[in-house]
Amino acid sequence: MNKETIKVPEKGTYQWQLFDYWSDEFRQTNADHSAYIALNFAGVLDACRSKLQSLIQHHKQHVCDAKGGTRHSRAITRLQNTMSGAAMSYETCFRHGSAA
Secondary structure: OOOOOOOOOOOOOHHHHHHHHHHHHHHHHHHHHHHHHHHHHHOOHHHHHHHHHHHHHHHHHHOOOOOOHHHHHHHHHHHHOOHHHHHHHHHHHHHHHHHO
């Protein structure tokens, strides 16, 4: 099987910046998609969705607290960066994309 390799533009050029941006976009989108498929095939998508939403809701209630608001914001960010968060993000984007 003959595979053609992608030539990466020279680092530091405008073309390289574009290549870097779009390859990061692809990796992020692909990771969300893979997380969605993995959780869906494992049969735990609904359980993950409800647990993730309840944890995020808990932290959102405390974001406005002067004492620990920053800590709760970081917790929300960490939750959104988990496999479950990626899957839910993909699912949300997929729903919005198909509704348009």
